[in-house]
Amino acid sequence: MKNNKNYFNFTFYLLVVPVLTWLIFMIVIPHAELLISSFKAEDDMGDMVFSFANYIEFFTQQIYWLTFVKTATYSIAVTLLAFDVAFPIAFYLTKVASKKNASFLILLLLIPLWVGELVTVYGWMVLLGDHGVINHFLMTIGIINEPLNLLYTNFSMVIGLLYMSVLFMVIPIMSSLASLDDSLIEAACDLGASKWIIFTRIIIPYSMPGIISGAIIVFMLVIGDYLAPNLLGGKHSLWFTEQIYNNFLTTFNWNEGAAFGFLLLMLSSCVIWLALKLSGQKLDKVGS
Amino acid sequence: MIRSLPSSRSYRIAYGAYVFLFFTFLLMPLLAISVLAFNDSNYISLPWNGFTLDWFFSATDNRQGLFADEELIASIVTSLSTGFFVAILSTLVGTIAALLFEEEEFRLKGLLYFLALAPLVIPGVILGISILLTATAAGNHIEDTFGLDVELFRPSYWLVVLGQFSFAATYVMLLVSARLKKFDRTLEEAALSLKATRLQAIWYVTIPFLRPAIIGAFVVAFILSFSNINTTIFLIGSDPTLPIDLYSRIRFSSTPVLNAVSFLIVLTITCLAIINFFASRSKN
Numbered sequence: 001m002k003n004n005k006n007y008f009n010f011t012f013y014l015l016v017v018p019v020l021t022w023l024i025f026m027i028v029i030p031h032a033e034l035l036i037s038s039f040k041a042e043d044d045m046g047d048m049v050f051s052f053a054n055y056i057e058f059f060t061q062q063i064y065w066l067t068f069v070k071t072a073t074y075s076i077a078v079t080l081l082a083f084d085v086a087f088p089i090a091f092y093l094t095k096v097a098s099k100k101n102a103s104f105l106i107l108l109l110l111i112p113l114w115v116g117e118l119v120t121v122y123g124w125m126v127l128l129g130d131h132g133v134i135n136h137f138l139m140t141i142g143i144i145n146e147p148l149n150l151l152y153t154n155f156s157m158v159i160g161l162l163y164m165s166v167l168f169m170v171i172p173i174m175s176s177l178a179s180l181d182d183s184l185i186e187a188a189c190d191l192g193a194s195k196w197i198i199f200t201r202i203i204i205p206y207s208m209p210g211i212i213s214g215a216i217i218v219f220m221l222v223i224g225d226y227l228a229p230n231l232l233g234g235k236h237s238l239w240f241t242e243q244i245y246n247n248f249l250t251t252f253n254w255n256e257g258a259a260f261g262f263l264l265l266m267l268s269s270c271v272i273w274l275a276l277k278l279s280g281q282k283l284d285k286v287g288s
Numbered sequence: 289m290i291r292s293l294p295s296s297r298s299y300r301i302a303y304g305a306y307v308f309l310f311f312t313f314l315l316m317p318l319l320a321i322s323v324l325a326f327n328d329s330n331y332i333s334l335p336w337n338g339f340t341l342d343w344f345f346s347a348t349d350n351r352q353g354l355f356a357d358e359e360l361i362a363s364i365v366t367s368l369s370t371g372f373f374v375a376i377l378s379t380l381v382g383t384i385a386a387l388l389f390e391e392e393e394f395r396l397k398g399l400l401y402f403l404a405l406a407p408l409v410i411p412g413v414i415l416g417i418s419i420l421l422t423a424t425a426a427g428n429h430i431e432d433t434f435g436l437d438v439e440l441f442r443p444s445y446w447l448v449v450l451g452q453f454s455f456a457a458t459y460v461m462l463l464v465s466a467r468l469k470k471f472d473r474t475l476e477e478a479a480l481s482l483k484a485t486r487l488q489a490i491w492y493v494t495i496p497f498l499r500p501a502i503i504g505a506f507v508v509a510f511i512l513s514f515s516n517i518n519t520t521i522f523l524i525g526s527d528p529t530l531p532i533d534l535y536s537r538i539r540f541s542s543t544p545v546l547n548a549v550s551f552l553i554v555l556t557i558t559c560l561a562i563i564n565f566f567a568s569r570s571k572n
Contacts, residue, residue, distance in 0.1 A: 011486040015388040022381050023403045026454035030418030037421050085310065092307050095290045105311070107565045112314055114557045116515025118531045119550045122538055123317025126324060126547070133320050136334040163313070185290055216409065224411020226518055231538060241413050248417055248522060261417045265410065272409050283405055 038259035054259035064243060071240040072267060075223040078161045082218045083211065085162065086169035094177040109167055117164045121227045124163065128156050152234035160228030165221045169214035176210025212279045216272050223268050240264055318554050325551035327544060357545060363533035367514055370529055374452045374513035379506045382460025387490065390468045407455035412518030419451045420522045444525035451523045452513045459512060460505040467501035
């Protein structure tokens with residue numbers, strides 16, 4: 001028995017060491033370093049000292065905090081939009097379509113998900129450009145004479161953000177709905193409940209865990225996105241991640257970039273924490 | 289409203305139309321680039337000038353096809369090998385993490401599990417800059433103390449591998465955990481009572497049970513790596529991965545070769561999805 005216990009211990013260390021190495025070196029230390037860097041700035045002598053300068057810069061420069069607020073508002077709006085678009089689809093695939101059709105449609109869903117964001121964002125550039133597919137088509141059939149200004153606007157940015165995130169809303173809702181017993185809906189229907197009542201009193205509450213998981217993932221993806229705002233958005237569609245990219249890759253002001261990064265991390269953590277608190281859900285549910 | 293209940297004709301038509309529109313929205317960008325990859329034109333979009341394979345095979349000066357573009361081929365090779373190493377590393381650590389969190393009890397388990405899930409809700413940008421800052425700080429420290437310039441601590445190939453691994457391992461862990469939850473623990477106990485060591489029990493009993501999930505997770509980790517840009521862009525050294533190369537081309541010099549590359553990616557993914565479809569159907 002004693003021997004046996006030793007084996008257990010040995011195996012335990014064999015399992016715990018790689019996991020600890022991963023979490024400490026790739027997650028904990030980098031984020032601690034992010035926080036520390038954000039409080040460093042050059043003093044008058046050009047030395048790096050502890051300072052709130054990066055954060056003061058953020059709050060005093062209107063462009064920074066306005067972009068921050070805009071990014072947050074748009075991200076919440078896109079998350080709500082993604083829910084509106086995704087819910088009927090998730091319901092259709094789990095409860096309305098025949099099993100055979102549904103599995104074919106789910107196959108189609110997986111393709112844009114796996115192709116990667118860059119290719120799909122590029123696809124939207126080809127579709128929405130001044131000489132793009134949509135304008136070309138509309139002009140050929142004679143609905144418009146001048147190309148519509150679709151690309152490089154807030155509209156195209158929202159399309160791109162919605163496109164890359166909506167499937168992350170569909171899938172968790174589908175897995176919630178899959179376990180909803182049809183007889184609940186049939187019973188409600190037999191008792192004379194209207195579609196609206198069935199929808200708001202049975203279907204939505206039942207799928208709440210999936211909705212929350214989806215909303216958290218969509219929000220995180222949208223607020224941290226760079227490609228859609230950068231390639232599809234116009235000059236006025238500034239996104240907070242673009243400020244971070246500029247700090248790191250253009251102006252090389254890494255400490256200010258770190259402060260902005262930390263603010264973004266705080267914002268997304270707060271919103272996610274709030275969503276989990278309000279719904280009484282745990283983080284490990286989000287993953288499953 | 290559901291399969292077993294009747295609903296009005298207009299409701300069904302409206303619902304069907306909505307679903308049709310959604311799938312059009314979903315597939316339109318992919319269809320457009322796939323078709324335009326064969327357009328005999330020097331611009332990335334319409335009008336249609338006839339069919340050509342130039343954007344794949346041409347090697348003339350004004351039309352450099354995908355397979356004649358050495359830079360592009362090099363970035364594809366970089367992406368494939370990065371994806372391979374990321375998949376190996378994150379499958380290994382992610383599987384170990386799944387075994388640890390599903391089968392062991394220890395202090396601070398809750399905290400560690402929370403950290404392991406964190407990459408799901410940390411934007412990729414943040415992971416990228418955090419790892420860049422840390423690697424640079426460590427690199428500078430080593431250079432000051434020992435006078436050594438370690439490549440791993442500069443933006444480089446291996447830093448990209450580590451950066452992508454840091455979040456891919458979480459996805460592997462979740463996929464393997466999901467299967468491990470269905471595992472009948474008495475099988476492992478039977479092995480132990482037959483004098484197998486704990487390690488032998490895991491290797492000969494648990495791992496074979498997990499194999500489909502591990503293979504699936506390997507593919508997912510590879511795809512995550514292959515398409516990642518948010519984290520990678522900060523860590524990239526002198527050899528760009530395919531998404532980074534495509535990104536700079538899209539911004540500065542769009543030619544239809546972009547359509548050709550995108551078409552190849554769409555084609556590969558479609559094949560993978562179909563394989564996955566039939567594999568999961570034959571299992572049922």
